[in-house]
Amino acid sequence: MIKIHHASQVPSNQSSIPPDLKVLIDEIVHAQLSRDPVTIGNTSESGNAHRSYGMSPKKEHEVSRMSEYIDQLLCSGSMDTLHHAVDVGSGQGYLSRALQKLGLHVLALDSNEIQTSGAERWKAKESARRQKQFKRGKDAQSVPNSKHHCTDPLFRSHVPTSVPAACAASKDIMRSHMGSLAHQTICINSLTLESSIHEWLFSGVDDQIAGCASMIGDLPVDGAERRIHRGKPVPVMMVALHACGSLTPDVLRAFLSNHRRPSAPSARIWTAQALVVVGCCYNLMALEDFPLSRSLRERTPVATLPLASRHLAAQMPSQWLRNENSTRETSLAIRKVVFRALLQPVLEIMGARETVANHAATSSSYHVEELRSAGQTPENRRLGKLPDAAYKDWETFLDHATSKTGVRLDQIAAQLPVYIHNEHRRRQLESALSVLHVLRCIMGPLIESLILLDRYEWIREELSQSSEVRESSAMDVGLVNLFDQATGSGRNVAIVIKPREWSSII
Numbered sequence: 001m002i003k004i005h006h007a008s009q010v011p012s013n014q015s016s017i018p019p020d021l022k023v024l025i026d027e028i029v030h031a032q033l034s035r036d037p038v039t040i041g042n043t044s045e046s047g048n049a050h051r052s053y054g055m056s057p058k059k060e061h062e063v064s065r066m067s068e069y070i071d072q073l074l075c076s077g078s079m080d081t082l083h084h085a086v087d088v089g090s091g092q093g094y095l096s097r098a099l100q101k102l103g104l105h106v107l108a109l110d111s112n113e114i115q116t117s118g119a120e121r122w123k124a125k126e127s128a129r130r131q132k133q134f135k136r137g138k139d140a141q142s143v144p145n146s147k148h149h150c151t152d153p154l155f156r157s158h159v160p161t162s163v164p165a166a167c168a169a170s171k172d173i174m175r176s177h178m179g180s181l182a183h184q185t186i187c188i189n190s191l192t193l194e195s196s197i198h199e200w201l202f203s204g205v206d207d208q209i210a211g212c213a214s215m216i217g218d219l220p221v222d223g224a225e226r227r228i229h230r231g232k233p234v235p236v237m238m239v240a241l242h243a244c245g246s247l248t249p250d251v252l253r254a255f256l257s258n259h260r261r262p263s264a265p266s267a268r269i270w271t272a273q274a275l276v277v278v279g280c281c282y283n284l285m286a287l288e289d290f291p292l293s294r295s296l297r298e299r300t301p302v303a304t305l306p307l308a309s310r311h312l313a314a315q316m317p318s319q320w321l322r323n324e325n326s327t328r329e330t331s332l333a334i335r336k337v338v339f340r341a342l343l344q345p346v347l348e349i350m351g352a353r354e355t356v357a358n359h360a361a362t363s364s365s366y367h368v369e370e371l372r373s374a375g376q377t378p379e380n381r382r383l384g385k386l387p388d389a390a391y392k393d394w395e396t397f398l399d400h401a402t403s404k405t406g407v408r409l410d411q412i413a414a415q416l417p418v419y420i421h422n423e424h425r426r427r428q429l430e431s432a433l434s435v436l437h438v439l440r441c442i443m444g445p446l447i448e449s450l451i452l453l454d455r456y457e458w459i460r461e462e463l464s465q466s467s468e469v470r471e472s473s474a475m476d477v478g479l480v481n482l483f484d485q486a487t488g489s490g491r492n493v494a495i496v497i498k499p500r501e502w503s504s505i506i
Helices: 019-031 044-050 057-076 094-100 113-135 153-158 163-173 190-202 205-213 247-260 307-312 324-357 362-373 394-405 409-415 423-442 444-464
Strands: 084-088 105-110 181-185 234-244 270-280 475-481 493-499
Touching (some): 019 444, 094 181, 190 234, 234 247, 307 444, 423 444
Parallel strands (some): 084 234
């Protein structure tokens, strides 16, 4: 197996790699984006505070790091008035609740009612816990440090002139102020996203919004802080933690669409002031989501990414051999791919038989149509999930796979490839397919880098063409490595957009 760690390292086991292939691998590794996580600060406190609320260690790491980064980003613009955030694809609401605890008023959007219902249940549990502790006189401990208070009018007289000092002072001063949290289930695209934010901010503004914010959990506080001034657009931050497939481009489209509008309240009642988005599931992107930038669209031939390439973008070869457990998992994952590839000729033989039988039997015809309705064909059907034990060896796998697919090898014995029952030939193919798959996976981080850089360049192009680009409204865009891939957070790069007058992105 080829071992790749960072772009500055070359593959180990160099003697077994042909020189030309080694050069190619080196070029691939050096061309991809670095994935080392940035230094954000101490997130252990917030992580421990969230640990008991249903998060895995991986999710805890992601929520802690992202909320801490957003907190620091907002504090860098300490004279701003941004108090509203929209969490797109909010899922169970872990990030939404973390942002609420920073003092933000959060709209959590998801397209799945089951996820929204689950988030509401977690919200209710947390509110009940906080209220119980509050009644016991432990309110100071029950409300985590709300650090985003650099601009709160109640405390401006206490805020020092430097941003770090302002944030430090606000941690001690604003321990009891919380934001608000509202959940909605919608079919999310760039248009519905914009309209949902509009409705959230201005539907029943005096009662629904102000009243919603006048709570610490379920405890009443002064609601005056939450009221929205109708005389100017309301600043909003858009965030998404692992926005799946086309959701990330749609969030970016909504941000850019809002930014292009004139700043007059009659044309723009809210303003997209900042954005922090981490994407994922590139295999679910729509065709129009790549390429986005003129730099790639105007190339001849136009750059494209077939589905197989987008699947590879999720690979993390730098993490394959980091410890014994990950090495075992990687070996098993490669074996699954290889065994499935070796099974394919068997499925094609059976598929051809079923196609012929289709003309003679209604039941076969129904079976073929059923496969096609699920995006399959008789020759190329999904095997589905098998237990890990099924991949112990080839014979065990073949027995499980044929039983699940209904294939009877005795009926097609004369047509079977030699390797099915010839161990020497099969092991040769297993070795060749394993190498091929590893080489394809090494391309994965480079493919993801291409997708990220295309989005980065597209945003820069769109922002530069905005009709209202002035020094006061100019925006910076960057790519920030928020998460440590060693925790399992493979998609660790955030696209960040912020006002230029704020401090550096990192």
